[in-house]
Amino acid sequence: MHMTHEPSSTAPSTSTAGVDSREFVKTLNPAPATSARRDAILANPGFGQYFTDHMIQIQWTGNIEQGTGQWQQPTLVPYGPLALDPAAAVLHYGQEIFEGLKAYRHDDGSVWTFRPEKNAARLNRSAERMALPALPEDLFLDSLRTLVEQDRDWVPDGEGQSLYLRPFMIANETFLGVRPSREVLYSVIASPAGNYFGEAKAVDIWLSEHWARAGRGGTGAAKCGGNYAASLIAQMEGDAHGCQQVIFTDPDRDEAIEELGGMNVFFVFDDGTLVTPELTGTILEGVTRDSIIQLAKDRGMTVEERAFTLEEWRDGVASGKLTEVFACGTAAVISPVGRLISAQETIGPEDAEPGEVTMSLRKELLDIQTGRGEDRHGWLTRLA
Numbered sequence: 001m002h003m004t005h006e007p008s009s010t011a012p013s014t015s016t017a018g019v020d021s022r023e024f025v026k027t028l029n030p031a032p033a034t035s036a037r038r039d040a041i042l043a044n045p046g047f048g049q050y051f052t053d054h055m056i057q058i059q060w061t062g063n064i065e066q067g068t069g070q071w072q073q074p075t076l077v078p079y080g081p082l083a084l085d086p087a088a089a090v091l092h093y094g095q096e097i098f099e100g101l102k103a104y105r106h107d108d109g110s111v112w113t114f115r116p117e118k119n120a121a122r123l124n125r126s127a128e129r130m131a132l133p134a135l136p137e138d139l140f141l142d143s144l145r146t147l148v149e150q151d152r153d154w155v156p157d158g159e160g161q162s163l164y165l166r167p168f169m170i171a172n173e174t175f176l177g178v179r180p181s182r183e184v185l186y187s188v189i190a191s192p193a194g195n196y197f198g199e200a201k202a203v204d205i206w207l208s209e210h211w212a213r214a215g216r217g218g219t220g221a222a223k224c225g226g227n228y229a230a231s232l233i234a235q236m237e238g239d240a241h242g243c244q245q246v247i248f249t250d251p252d253r254d255e256a257i258e259e260l261g262g263m264n265v266f267f268v269f270d271d272g273t274l275v276t277p278e279l280t281g282t283i284l285e286g287v288t289r290d291s292i293i294q295l296a297k298d299r300g301m302t303v304e305e306r307a308f309t310l311e312e313w314r315d316g317v318a319s320g321k322l323t324e325v326f327a328c329g330t331a332a333v334i335s336p337v338g339r340l341i342s343a344q345e346t347i348g349p350e351d352a353e354p355g356e357v358t359m360s361l362r363k364e365l366l367d368i369q370t371g372r373g374e375d376r377h378g379w380l381t382r383l384a
């Protein structure tokens with residue numbers, strides 16, 4: 001039996017009684033980017049380098065230990081640096097969580113996002129794990145809508161482009177004692193994004209043998225900055241071996257494959273079976289992962305969420321039954337995996353072409369997100 005880490009209770013509920021109205025108070029940027037500057041950025045946005053003219057800020061005050069607290073007046077303010085006391089709790093104890101989702105411009109100019117209620121729910125699961133307050137799901141939605149409505153000209157319309165939305169929560173109480181912060185800031189920033197990996201080229205993956213990003217009972221299932229900090233040393237090791245990404249395994253479960261630093265992973269077999277690691281509590285439950293499982297089932301594929309070991313990967317490639325491997329997440333959507341490389345071995349051919357199933361699932365998902373395919377599961381929410 002492997003331990004699972006289902007939340008035993010719901011996150012402390014926080015009332016919004018202090019907020020008279022969900023109307024955001026808006027302070028507009030007195031010096032927004034000129035349209036010429038914005039156009040220049042949108043022509044080649046890269047990823048995470050440029051930000052829109054505004055951001056959302058909502059402050060919480062309360063006491064998580066006693067289950068009390070309130071979200072204050074929601075605001076939209078000019079994008080800019082935060083004022084944080086050097087003793088702010090987040091800077092010392094890492095009480096921080098985040099989300100990531102994209103807004104896509106459809107052909108008629110309208111702007112939509114993909115399954116935001118999943119991100120709202122996951123933010124609250126992460127919040128519970130990190131002793132942060134829950135944010136009402138409708139307030140999460142309203143925060144995205146308010147920002148995107150205001151900065152809608154920043155949503156690019158080029159092929160594969162989107163506006164990446166980054167909600168996050170930080171402990172901003174000025175206090176060096178170790179306990180849950182009694183002041184928390186929720187914020188949303190937005191950044192235009194091009195194709196994350198450019199063309200869907202197969203990436204080589206480094207097998208992290210010394211470093212883990214998460215452990216049993218730890219924070220692997222929470223979307224928190226600390227997990228990323230823990231993965232960087234392995235990522236650097238991978239870089240040094242010419243790999244673009246790193247993958248983690250569980251040494252206590254026969255090197256069962258877990259996930260990449262920031263993406264889930266899938267294995268395609270020649271009999272139409274799709275395998276992805278089960279959610280054990282050390283893996284982040286991706287919205288993309290969940291969507292791919294659904295799309296594959298819609299196609300009549302057999303989807304198995306189970307332990308998948310390094311040995312099965314090796315044997316599957318050797319026998320030819322494992323035909324494709326891909327990684328997935330909001331930023332890159334789906335990216336084909338070429339080789340798995342470790343200090344001992346290389347699994348997979350050198351010049352692997354992106355697989356057929358990989359590329360067709362990728363296209364199907366992108367078509368839904370960009371409004372070109374039928375949204376048969378009601379996954380899209382209009383933002384502007």
Ligand SMILES: *Cc1c(COP(=O)(O)O)cnc(C)c1O
Pocket residue numbers: 100223259260261262263264284285286287288289328329330331
């Ligand atoms: C965000 C994230 C993913 C992907 O989740 P999506 O909801 O699909 O974007 C996968 N693994 C980790 C560690 C993550 O932080």
